[in-house]
Amino acid sequence: MIVARTGNEAMAEAMRQINPDVVAAYPITPATEVVQLFSKFVHDGKVTTEFVPAESEHSAISACVGASSAGARVMTSTASQGLALMHEILFIAAGLRLPIVICLVNRSLSSPINIHCDHSDSLASRDAGWIQIFSENTQEAYDSTIMAIKIAEKALLPAMVTTDGFIISHGMERVDMVDDAAVPKWLGTRQPKTSLLDVDNPITLGALDLQDFFFEHKRSEIDAMNRVLPIIDEVQNEFAEKFGRHYPIVDEYKMDDAEVAILAMGSTGGTGKVAVDKMREQGKKVGLVRCRVFRPFPKDQMLKAVTKAKVLGVMDRSDTMSTLGGHLYNECRSILYDSDTRPLLKNYIYGLGGRDISIEDIEDIYTNLFDIQKSGKVDKDIVYYGVRGE
Amino acid sequence: MIVARTGNEAMAEAMRQINPDVVAAYPITPATEVVQLFSKFVHDGKVTTEFVPAESEHSAISACVGASSAGARVMTSTASQGLALMHEILFIAAGLRLPIVICLVNRSLSSPINIHCDHSDSLASRDAGWIQIFSENTQEAYDSTIMAIKIAEKALLPAMVTTDGFIISHGMERVDMVDDAAVPKWLGTRQPKTSLLDVDNPITLGALDLQDFFFEHKRSEIDAMNRVLPIIDEVQNEFAEKFGRHYPIVDEYKMDDAEVAILAMGSTGGTGKVAVDKMREQGKKVGLVRCRVFRPFPKDQMLKAVTKAKVLGVMDRSDTMSTLGGHLYNECRSILYDSDTRPLLKNYIYGLGGRDISIEDIEDIYTNLFDIQKSGKVDKDIVYYGVRGE
Amino acid sequence: MASLKQLAAQEEKFLGGHRACAGCAATIAARMVLMAAEQPVVVGASTGCLEVVSTIYPYSAWNVPYVHNAFENVAATMSGVEAAYRALKKKGMVKKDLRFIAFGGDGGTYDIGLQALSGMIERRHHVLYVCYNNEAYMNTGIQRSSATPRGAHTTTSPAGTKIPGKIEPRKNLTEIIIAHEPAYAAQATIGYWNDLVTKVRKALDADGPSFINIYAPCRLGWAYVPEKTVKVSKLSVETCVWPLYEYQDGKYRITVKPKEKKPITEFLKQQGRFGHLFKWHDDVPIKEYQEEVDMIWERLLKRSEQ
Amino acid sequence: MASLKQLAAQEEKFLGGHRACAGCAATIAARMVLMAAEQPVVVGASTGCLEVVSTIYPYSAWNVPYVHNAFENVAATMSGVEAAYRALKKKGMVKKDLRFIAFGGDGGTYDIGLQALSGMIERRHHVLYVCYNNEAYMNTGIQRSSATPRGAHTTTSPAGTKIPGKIEPRKNLTEIIIAHEPAYAAQATIGYWNDLVTKVRKALDADGPSFINIYAPCRLGWAYVPEKTVKVSKLSVETCVWPLYEYQDGKYRITVKPKEKKPITEFLKQQGRFGHLFKWHDDVPIKEYQEEVDMIWERLLKRSEQ
Amino acid sequence: MKKEKKGWKELPIGLVLEGGSSEEFETGDWRSEKPIWDEEKCTNCFLCWIYCPDSAIIVKDGKVKGIDYRYCKGCGICAEECPPKIQAITMVREEK
Amino acid sequence: MKKEKKGWKELPIGLVLEGGSSEEFETGDWRSEKPIWDEEKCTNCFLCWIYCPDSAIIVKDGKVKGIDYRYCKGCGICAEECPPKIQAITMVREEK
Amino acid sequence: MALLEIRWHGRGGQGAKTAALLFADAAVETGKYIQAFPEYGPERMGAPVFAFNRISDKPILQHCGIKSPNIVVVLDPTLMETINVTEGLPEDGVILVNTQKSAEEIKKELNLTKQHVYVVDASKISTEILKRDLPNTPMLGALIKVSKLLDFNDMLDSVKIRLEHKFPNRPEVVDGNIKAIKRAYEEAKA
Amino acid sequence: MALLEIRWHGRGGQGAKTAALLFADAAVETGKYIQAFPEYGPERMGAPVFAFNRISDKPILQHCGIKSPNIVVVLDPTLMETINVTEGLPEDGVILVNTQKSAEEIKKELNLTKQHVYVVDASKISTEILKRDLPNTPMLGALIKVSKLLDFNDMLDSVKIRLEHKFPNRPEVVDGNIKAIKRAYEEAKA
Ligand SMILES: Cc1ncc(C[n+]2csc(CCOP(=O)(O)OP(=O)(O)O)c2C)c(N)n1
Numbered sequence A, B: 001m002i003v004a005r006t007g008n009e010a011m012a013e014a015m016r017q018i019n020p021d022v023v024a025a026y027p028i029t030p031a032t033e034v035v036q037l038f039s040k041f042v043h044d045g046k047v048t049t050e051f052v053p054a055e056s057e058h059s060a061i062s063a064c065v066g067a068s069s070a071g072a073r074v075m076t077s078t079a080s081q082g083l084a085l086m087h088e089i090l091f092i093a094a095g096l097r098l099p100i101v102i103c104l105v106n107r108s109l110s111s112p113i114n115i116h117c118d119h120s121d122s123l124a125s126r127d128a129g130w131i132q133i134f135s136e137n138t139q140e141a142y143d144s145t146i147m148a149i150k151i152a153e154k155a156l157l158p159a160m161v162t163t164d165g166f167i168i169s170h171g172m173e174r175v176d177m178v179d180d181a182a183v184p185k186w187l188g189t190r191q192p193k194t195s196l197l198d199v200d201n202p203i204t205l206g207a208l209d210l211q212d213f214f215f216e217h218k219r220s221e222i223d224a225m226n227r228v229l230p231i232i233d234e235v236q237n238e239f240a241e242k243f244g245r246h247y248p249i250v251d252e253y254k255m256d257d258a259e260v261a262i263l264a265m266g267s268t269g270g271t272g273k274v275a276v277d278k279m280r281e282q283g284k285k286v287g288l289v290r291c292r293v294f295r296p297f298p299k300d301q302m303l304k305a306v307t308k309a310k311v312l313g314v315m316d317r318s319d320t321m322s323t324l325g326g327h328l329y330n331e332c333r334s335i336l337y338d339s340d341t342r343p344l345l346k347n348y349i350y351g352l353g354g355r356d357i358s359i360e361d362i363e364d365i366y367t368n369l370f371d372i373q374k375s376g377k378v379d380k381d382i383v384y385y386g387v388r389g390e
Numbered sequence C, D: 001m002a003s004l005k006q007l008a009a010q011e012e013k014f015l016g017g018h019r020a021c022a023g024c025a026a027t028i029a030a031r032m033v034l035m036a037a038e039q040p041v042v043v044g045a046s047t048g049c050l051e052v053v054s055t056i057y058p059y060s061a062w063n064v065p066y067v068h069n070a071f072e073n074v075a076a077t078m079s080g081v082e083a084a085y086r087a088l089k090k091k092g093m094v095k096k097d098l099r100f101i102a103f104g105g106d107g108g109t110y111d112i113g114l115q116a117l118s119g120m121i122e123r124r125h126h127v128l129y130v131c132y133n134n135e136a137y138m139n140t141g142i143q144r145s146s147a148t149p150r151g152a153h154t155t156t157s158p159a160g161t162k163i164p165g166k167i168e169p170r171k172n173l174t175e176i177i178i179a180h181e182p183a184y185a186a187q188a189t190i191g192y193w194n195d196l197v198t199k200v201r202k203a204l205d206a207d208g209p210s211f212i213n214i215y216a217p218c219r220l221g222w223a224y225v226p227e228k229t230v231k232v233s234k235l236s237v238e239t240c241v242w243p244l245y246e247y248q249d250g251k252y253r254i255t256v257k258p259k260e261k262k263p264i265t266e267f268l269k270q271q272g273r274f275g276h277l278f279k280w281h282d283d284v285p286i287k288e289y290q291e292e293v294d295m296i297w298e299r300l301l302k303r304s305e306q
Numbered sequence E, F: 001m002k003k004e005k006k007g008w009k010e011l012p013i014g015l016v017l018e019g020g021s022s023e024e025f026e027t028g029d030w031r032s033e034k035p036i037w038d039e040e041k042c043t044n045c046f047l048c049w050i051y052c053p054d055s056a057i058i059v060k061d062g063k064v065k066g067i068d069y070r071y072c073k074g075c076g077i078c079a080e081e082c083p084p085k086i087q088a089i090t091m092v093r094e095e096k
Numbered sequence G, H: 001m002a003l004l005e006i007r008w009h010g011r012g013g014q015g016a017k018t019a020a021l022l023f024a025d026a027a028v029e030t031g032k033y034i035q036a037f038p039e040y041g042p043e044r045m046g047a048p049v050f051a052f053n054r055i056s057d058k059p060i061l062q063h064c065g066i067k068s069p070n071i072v073v074v075l076d077p078t079l080m081e082t083i084n085v086t087e088g089l090p091e092d093g094v095i096l097v098n099t100q101k102s103a104e105e106i107k108k109e110l111n112l113t114k115q116h117v118y119v120v121d122a123s124k125i126s127t128e129i130l131k132r133d134l135p136n137t138p139m140l141g142a143l144i145k146v147s148k149l150l151d152f153n154d155m156l157d158s159v160k161i162r163l164e165h166k167f168p169n170r171p172e173v174v175d176g177n178i179k180a181i182k183r184a185y186e187e188a189k190a
C-alpha cells in the first residue's frame, strides 16, 4: 500500500505492525512523534503492547532490559540527549544479549543544545555493542525497523535504526507499506532461550563477573558482532523475496566506473545521488557510497566499494573530537591501511547541528575531489564544510 | 618528599594540594578511595574545598558544570559506570568550555559487571571533547593530576587523568611528592573570563543553538582541541623545569633501533618495559611506545614513534565492538594510512575485565611479532590475547 | 506584602523578545519570581519551554546570570553554583550576598529531574527550586508527565477510543518535597501574584533549600484561548484543584482559602484537554478526579489545623 | 500470622554459599522476604552488597528468577519485567500468577535509584520494592548515603577533627514514598521477623506498587560484632530510631510500639560508627539526632491516631 | 535581525551570551490582535503590567505609559485582567 | 571449585546462570568460630533458623537437625538468639 | 512533470505544515512522488514559520532545503511586512497570497516584475464556510489551480479521504473543507 | 638487592593488605623501591584474601600479578586447609606461617621438600601484647627477620612513624605494635 508518511510516522507504523510486547519510552525532539503516534495506537486499542511511559530515558531503556530479559519483544525510540542518558544501559543490554530495537532519530548532542540533525548521538554510543543501521529516507526507515527485529533476534544483539532528525523524521515521503498482517507473520514471535518469567527454571542474569570469566563473556559478545553481517544479508534477502525491496549493507551508486566518489550516511546519500546524476549529465565520472550499516563496520563491503574510486571524499556529519576528523573517515582510513588499492582520501565534516547540505554543495565537493585527482595530493585532509568564517 | 602511595592516595594527595574550590563526587569502585580520602581532608579542615556528596554521578558532574560556570576550580573522580552515567553531561562540560578535571580510575564497563581494569570506560567517552591522559604508575597519576589543572584551564577544555583500576589505583609505589605550598603557587588561581556569580555582568550560558550558529560553536570547540597538544607540551615543560620530572606526550622506550615494537597505554607500559629489557638482554631489538595522551590523539608524535618499527603490535585493553578491533589499533591504522613508512600491524586485545598480562605474555607477543617480521605478513590481524578457549 | 507599584519600580529582569506562545503562564511565573527577589539572584533552568523560549542564540531574555545545563539536572547544576559561591565567598572572591533560583518544568521536576532535586534538598543547598507546573511536557509537544492529572489528554496519554486520556493520578510532588523537610515549601499560581511574590520572598529568606510549585497554565497544552490564562489559574484555586499553601518549620498553612469550593468541572470545562471527558460514556474519570481533589483538600485542612 | 514452622517447611529460595560478611542483615532480609512470599516471585536487585555477595559468576544464591541490571535502575528494570508479564499473560504465554520484588540498598534507593522508584510507583506497576537499609554505601566501603543518620561516621562523612561525621539529617524515604500514595508502604526490620513477614505478604497482595523499608544492620559499616545483628535491629525499634509502621488506604498504623521508648544512646553506643560522638566536645550531634527521632515519632503517633 | 552572522572565530568562547539580549528580537510581528490602551480610563492598578507575559506594558515613574508593541504578542491578558469596571484596554484586529 | 574453567565458546550466551548454584561455593572455611548445636536442649523454636544469614541451620520434617558447616560462617547469631533459658547453641573457636 | 518546489509561509498554529502535509498526502494518492517538510524551529504559536513541498512524477531523492521554490504560498498577508516571502523565487516563479487585495496591489507591494502573482481571500472563504479563520485548506484549492499540477477532481477526492480519516465523526468538517477548497479554486485569480 | 616478591595470605578483615602496605611504606622510608597491592575480589570479612609486595633497590616498572613469589606469608594457618598457599613458590622460596606448630610440622603438612619454612606464633604475641588477635603487625617483624631484606632497626623506626601517623592520639597502640614486632622478630624460627 502506497501512502505518504513522515519518517516518524513510518517508524510508528512499523511498530504498530510489529505490535511489540512492551514499549518503554520517553519523549524527545525529534523522535517524540514516534512515541506519540504509538501511544495513540495503544489508547485506541490498535496494538496489544504494554506501554511504559518512563520518567526518563535511563529508566526507559532499563525497563526495556527488564522486559526483554523476561522474554518480551521490546522496542523504544529516542534521540540525542535521550540516547546519551541511556549510554550506561546500552552496554548492559548488549552484554546481556537482549534483542531490543531502538528507533533512533539522529540529533546533535549538546552542548551547544540543538534539536537538528547530525550523527554525533548514535556514533557516541558506537562501542556499546549495538547494531546500527542508518536510513536514507522514510521507506528505508520503515523497512529497516521491521527487519531490525529479525536481525536483532537472530544475532541476539540489540539494534538501532536511525533516521536523520527533521530531515527524514519530519519529512513526508511516499512509503510502500507492507500489509498489516504480513509483518507479524514474517517476524513470528520471539523465541527466547531463557526467561525471567519461567519460575520453574529460575535463572540468574547479570552476575558479577570477575577476572576469571569477564574476558570470555566479552569475547563471546564480540563473536556475536562478528556474525552480524551475514545475518543482516540473510534477513535483507528474505525481506526482498517476501516484500520486493532489497537493501545492500553498503549502498553503491554509479560506482562501477567512478573516478571520484563520496562516502556518506543517512539522508545525504539521497542528495548526493542527485548530485551524481547532475555531474554525470556533464560527463563527470562520479559515484557515491552510502554506509547503511555502521555497526558492525562492514569492512569487506566497504573496501570493495571505496577502492573503486581514485579519490574519495568522506562526508561525516560528526566529529570525533580527536583532531583526526570524522568517524567514517577514520574507520575508512583504518580499513584501507593495508589495502592494495589506496584512494586519496579527504574528509568533509558538514551539516553539524542541522546545517543544510545542498546538491550544489556536493557538486562543489566533487569538483574539489577532481582537483585532488588532478594534483594527485590532498593538501588539507580535514575540512569543515559550510561553517562560517572557515 | 618521597613517600609510598597507592594511585588513589596519590591522586587524593594531589587534590589536597590543589585545594579545588568545589569537588562534587559519588563513590564507585575502584575510584572511591580518592573521594574518601579527600572527604577526610575536608572533615579535618585540611582543604577549604566545598565538597558536594552528590546523589549520583550524573548529578556530580552536573554540579561540577554549575560550579565551574560560576568560576570555581572544580574536580571530581569516578570510574566505569559512573563515567557512563555522566556521558551526556561530559559533552556539555566540553561544549561550555569548562576546565573541570576528573581523576578517573579505569574499570571495564558492564555488562558483564566487573570491577577490574580495562579502558572501555574512558574510551567510550572519547568523543566528548575531553582531554584524556593515561598514567603508567602512581607517580604519573600524581603529576598528571596537578598538570591537568593547568592544561585544562589553558585549553579551556575539561580533562581526565586516568589510572588502571586496582593495578595502579590500589597499588602502592614510591611517589615523589611536591611541596604542599608549591602546588597552589605553581597553579595560581583560576582566572575565568566570565562567571555566573558576577551579577553586575549577567551572562547567559547554554542557550539553544540552532542551525545558524551550532556549527560555528562546534568548530570553535574543535579548534580548541586542535590547540591542546602544544599546551600539554608547554605545561609539561614548565612542570619539568619546576619539579624535575618531564613527561612526553608519546613515551618511547628503546625505540631508536627497534625492529619490532608494541604500543600500549596505562600500566602495561611499565610491564612492557621490563619485557623489553629482558628481550634486549637476549639481543632482540624490541621497543615500546606508550600513548600517554589519547585525546587529542597525538598524530605527529605517534607517527614519529611507531614508524620506527617494522612490525608493531598494538595492545588494546578495550574493543570497539565494531569487528575492527581495539581503539589504539584503529587510530593507528588511520593515522598511518598515508604515511610513507608503513609498519606491519597486529592487534592484541588483552586484559579485559582485569585479566592479568605478565612480562612473559609480552615477551610472547614480541616473539610473535618477530615471526611476522620474518614472514612479512600478518595472518590474523586481531587476536584476543589471554582469553580461554580462543 | 508587596505592592505592584513597588514591584514595577525595579528594572525588569525577564525581558520581552522571548518566544513563548502568546499568553504563556510559564513566562509570567518567571517574571514574577524574579521581580519578587529582593537580593541579586543567579538563575538556572532545565530544558523545557521556559528555557527554549527565553534563550535562543544569540538572544536571551534573562537580565540576571543564567545557566542551562541539561533537562534533568538543574537542581544539581545549581547545587554546584551555590557550592562555588560558598567557596569563593569564603576566599573573598565574591563580595555580594546572592540568592540562587532553579527553574524546572513539571517534566524536569516531577520526573526526570526529581532525583537531582531530592539530592539538592538533602544536602541542604541554599537554593530556591521553582517548578513551573503546566502539567505536561509542553516543549516537546504536550506529552504526559507525572504531574498530568488523570483524564487529561496529552499526546502520550491521548483521548483514545479505548482509554480516555491519562489513567494514573498525578504525583503529589509538593507533599513529596515536604517529606524531605526543606526550609520552606509552597504551592502558588500566577493568578495570585501577591501570594506568589510573598512566597518567593519567604523562600529566599529561609535558611536552606526551598521549593515552590507554581501552577502555570499552558494555553497550547491545555487548549484554551490565550487571554484566559489568569482566569484559568484562579479557577484552579477556587476549585481546590491547586490549593495554595505553604509548609515551614513543620507547619502547614493554607494561604488562600476559596470562599466557596467550586466543583472541578468548572475548571475542566475551560480546557480542551478535558473536553473528551464530557463526552465519555460514563462520568467515572471526572468523579475520580473530584474525589482525589477532595481527599487532598480535606487532608490539607486537617494538617493545617495542627 | 505466619509461624516459623510453616515457613521452615518450604524450600529455601535464598541459599547459603553467598559471600556476605558473617552476620550480614541484608542477606537475612532477602531470605525473610522470599520465604514470606506465598506466590512464585521474580526478583531484581540493584548493584550493592546484596547483589555482589549473592551472584558472583558462576555462583548464584537465588533460587528464584533474578536479574541485575545496574545500580540506579532496579525499579525501572522490574517495571519492565512486570510490563512484560502483563503483555505475555494477555497473550497466554505465561500462565502462572507471579509477583515481582525489587531489592535495593539505601544508596540504590534513597539516592541514585530514587527517581526510578518514584516512576515505578507513579505508573502503578505491581511490584514490591524492598529497600534493605544499612544506612550507607557498604559495597564500596561505607560511604554516606542520604539514609545515613547525622553524626554517623562513614568514609565520605568521616569523624574528622573539624566535622564529627555526617551533618545532614537522614532523608525520610518512607514518608516520601507514602506521599506517592502506593498501594502499601511500611517500615520493618529483620529483628521482628513476624512483623516483616506479615508486611511482605500484605505488600504482595496489595493492588499496585508497594514499598517496604527494611532496616538491616551492617556489622562492618556500623562496626559491631556480628552476633549482635538481631539485637541491634531490635534496639533500633525500642529507641524509635526505626519505628515499625505501615500505610495503606490513606491510613497510618504503628505495628510494633516499644513498651518503653529508650534513649537513642542505647542504640548508638552499640556501634563504632557513632563512637566519636561520645568523645566529641559537646553533645549537640546526639541531641539533634534524638530530637529528630522524637519529632518523627510524635508525628507518627499523631498520624496513626487519625 | 538581518545583520550578518559572525564567523566561528569571532564568536565568544563557550556559548556565552550577554544577558537581556532578547530585546533585540521583536516578537511584535507575531500579533494578530492588538491591545489598545486608553490613558483616560487607566487607574494605574498595574494588573496588566504584572500579568503581561511579554513585559510589554510600559511603566515609567509609577505610571502606565502604554504598550510596547515591539514585544506585545497580543495575547489579550491585559485586556482581560483590566478590571471590568475600568476596561482601559481593548483588543482590536491587527491591521494588515 | 578447582575444576577447569570453561573456554568462551562453551559458556552459555548472555551471562545466564542457573539459580541456586551458590550451593557449590562453600563458605564454611571463612569461619573462625563455630556454633555447636545441642539436640538435647533444642526446643525447635526455629529462631536460629530464621535469623541465620547463611541458611545454614538444617531443618527437616519440622525439626532442627543441625548446622550445615559447608556454609556457616560462624557469625554467632544463632547462639545469640537462641533463647537465654535454652542456650542450645554455643560458639567455640574453630579448630586449626 | 518536472520537479516542482513549493514554499509555504504561515504562523505557528495556522497550519502551514498541515497544508503541506495534506497536499503531499493527496498528491501521493494521485500517483505522484512527493515530499513535505517543515522548517522546524522552536517557534511558538504566532511566530512566522515555513513549510515546503516537492512534487514530481519521478522519485525524489534529495533531502536538502529548498532555496529557490517554484511556488510560494502565503497564508497570512501580515507576514509580508517582516518576512521576505519572495526570497529565492525565480523569475518564472509563482506567488499565491491569501488576501483581500488584488494581484496588482500585491505585485507592487512586493516589488515584483516578472513573477506571477495570484490572490484569493481564503480567510474570508474559511470564515464564511468553516466559521473560523483557517485559510490553509482553502489555499490548497487555490494552489492546485495556479500550479496546474494535479487534476483538481482527483485531488479533491484524495483530500476528502484524508479528511474523513482525520475527522471520522465529523462529516460537517469534511464537507466544509471540501466546499472551501472548491470555492478557493474558483476564486483564485491573477 | 635483586627484586623480591612476597605473597600474603589472610582473611578479609585480618589485615593482610594493611601489612603489605605497611611493609612497603616502611621500606620506602629506608630508600627501597616497592610495590604493595591486594588481589581485590569482592570478598567480605572472613573470606580468604591475598596481598602482594615487590621490593627492590631499583625502580620497579612491571604491574603484573605475582605468580611465583620468593616469600609467602600466612597470617592464618586455618587457610592452609583450603588454599594452596605454596602455589608458585620456587624451590628456594621461603614460607612464613603464623602458627603454634613447629616448622617441621608445617613442612610436612604442606608436603614441602626444599623450601624454607619459618614459624612464629604471631596470634599469641598479638593477643598477649595487643589484647586482640591481630597477627599482621607482628608478622612484619618475623618477615624482616626471615627475608633479611632490610635493616631491622631502620624498619622499626619507619613502622613507628607510620603508626604514629595513623594513631595520632593512641601511643599505647603504637608502642604495643612495636613491641609485638620486636618479639616476633625474635621468636620467628625455622
Ligand atoms: C535527557 C533528555 N530527555 C529528553 C529531552 C527532551 N525534552 C526537552 S524539554 C522536554 C519536556 C519538558 O517538559 P517540562 O519540564 O514539563 O517543561 P515544559 O516544556 O512543559 O515547560 C523534553 C522531553 C531532553 N532535552 N533531554
Ligand SMILES: Cc1ncc(C[n+]2csc(CCOP(=O)(O)OP(=O)(O)O)c2C)c(N)n1
Residues within 6 Å of the ligand: B027, B028, B029, B057, B081, B082, B085, D026, D047, D048, D049, D050, D071, D072, D104, D105, D106, D107, D108, D109, D134, D136, D137, D138, D139, D140, D145
Ligand atoms: C552508576 C554507578 N555508580 C556507582 C556505582 C558503584 N557502587 C556500586 S554498589 C554502590 C553502593 C551501594 O550502596 P547501597 O545501595 O546502600 O547498598 P549496600 O552496598 O549498602 O548494600 C556503589 C556506590 C555503580 N555500580 N554504578
Ligand code: SF4
Residues within 6 Å of the ligand: C019, C020, C021, C023, C024, C025, C026, C027, C049, C050, C053, C134, C138, C139, C217, C218, C219, C220, C221, G044
Ligand atoms: S507551549 Fe505552553 S508552556 Fe510552552 S511557551 Fe506555549 S504556552 Fe508557554
Ligand code: SF4
Residues within 6 Å of the ligand: D019, D020, D021, D023, D024, D025, D026, D027, D049, D050, D053, D134, D138, D139, D217, D218, D219, D220, D221, H044
Ligand atoms: S558490608 Fe555490611 S551489608 Fe555488606 S555484606 Fe558485609 S555486613 Fe552485609
Ligand code: SF4
Residues within 6 Å of the ligand: C023, E035, E048, E051, E052, E053, E054, E055, E056, E057, E067, E068, E071, E072, E073, E074, E075, E076, E077, E078, E079
Ligand atoms: S496583549 Fe498580552 S503581550 Fe500584549 S501587552 Fe497585553 S498582556 Fe502583554
Ligand code: SF4
Residues within 6 Å of the ligand: D023, F035, F048, F051, F052, F053, F054, F055, F056, F057, F067, F068, F071, F072, F073, F074, F075, F076, F077, F078, F079
Ligand atoms: S553461626 Fe551464623 S552462619 Fe553459622 S549457623 Fe549460626 S547463624 Fe548461621
